[in-house]
Amino acid sequence: xxxxxxxxxxxxxxxxxxxxxxxxxxxxxxxxxxxxxxxxxxxxxxxxxxxxxxxxxxxxxxxxxxxxxxxxxxxxxxxxxxxxxxxxxxxxxxxxxxxxxxxxxxxxxxxxxx
Amino acid sequence: xxxxxxxxxxxxxxxxxxxxxxxxxxxxxxxxxxxxxxxxxxxxxxxxxxxxxxxxxxxxxxxxxxxxxxxxxxxxxxxxxxxxx
Numbered sequence: 001x002x003x004x005x006x007x008x009x010x011x012x013x014x015x016x017x018x019x020x021x022x023x024x025x026x027x028x029x030x031x032x033x034x035x036x037x038x039x040x041x042x043x044x045x046x047x048x049x050x051x052x053x054x055x056x057x058x059x060x061x062x063x064x065x066x067x068x069x070x071x072x073x074x075x076x077x078x079x080x081x082x083x084x085x086x087x088x089x090x091x092x093x094x095x096x097x098x099x100x101x102x103x104x105x106x107x108x109x110x111x112x113x114x
Numbered sequence: 115x116x117x118x119x120x121x122x123x124x125x126x127x128x129x130x131x132x133x134x135x136x137x138x139x140x141x142x143x144x145x146x147x148x149x150x151x152x153x154x155x156x157x158x159x160x161x162x163x164x165x166x167x168x169x170x171x172x173x174x175x176x177x178x179x180x181x182x183x184x185x186x187x188x189x190x191x192x193x194x195x196x197x198x199x
Contacts, residue, residue: 031127038125052125055148055170057160066170085171086127102128102184106167 006040007033010049014069014088021071023089026097035088039068053086077108116178116194118143121159124150128185129173135187141194148172 001009011025018024026032038052050056054066065073071084078084082091083100090097118136122129124147136143148159163174168183175182177193 034127038127042125053123053128053172055123055156055160055172057156057170062170101186102171104183105169105171106183 003037003040003044006043007036010036010039010043010068017069018071018089019092021069021075022092023069023071023084024092024094026083026087026090027095028087028097031087031097035086039088051084051086074105077103077105080108115141117176118194119176120145121163121172121174122147123172126172131185132173132175132190135185135190139194 015025035052039049042052043049046056048063049068050063051066051068051070054070056063056066069084069089071078071089074085079091081100081103082094083089083097083102085102087097087100087102090100094100118141120129120132120143122133122145133143133145146155146159148156151159160170163170163183166181168174168181171183173183173185175190177190180193182189182193
């Protein structure tokens with residue numbers, strides 16, 4: 001499957017999952033397009049659509065926590081930001097995503113939680 | 115001027131915006147793409163990030179003695195500004 005077709009497929013796959021979690025795609029369509037493209041490429045390379053803004057390591061169990069949509073694994077943190085880390089999804093009530101900031105994990109959870 | 119170094123991912127939107135922030139202001143910086151680095155370098159970067167309390171979320175920006183994890187233009191501005199003169 002080519003990248004454009006896979007982006008479309010990922011969008012269809014993710015939308016109902018995000019909806020059940022109280023999130024929606026970021027209204028910033030250009031950002032969504034870029035992020036989905038990165039995920040489609042990562043999936044092509046690894047078989048899994050990982051978050052494009054979080055690192056994979058040798059620890060498979062940890063890597064599973066950054067498979068998109070990774071909201072359930074970081075729920076409290078993302079709820080506090082009203083967005084996921086990469087910004088592909090925002091809370092359903094967010095109308096202006098430009099006001100949302102990334103909050104470093106250690107500032108939310110405290111030091112050395114990883 | 116403070117030294118600026120950052121760890122980034124080539125796939126990360128906010129890493130691109132972080133690089134653009136410093137490039138637009140003509141502030142020199144060193145950037146290392148974690149996902150393009152070899153295994154030993156990746157382990158070193160991850161150890162450094164974890165030692166400073168951070169996890170594997172990018173961008174990770176070191177400005178002088180300070181660290182900013184995430185795209186925080188106001189904080190970049192403040193920390194870079196504090197290093198001038």
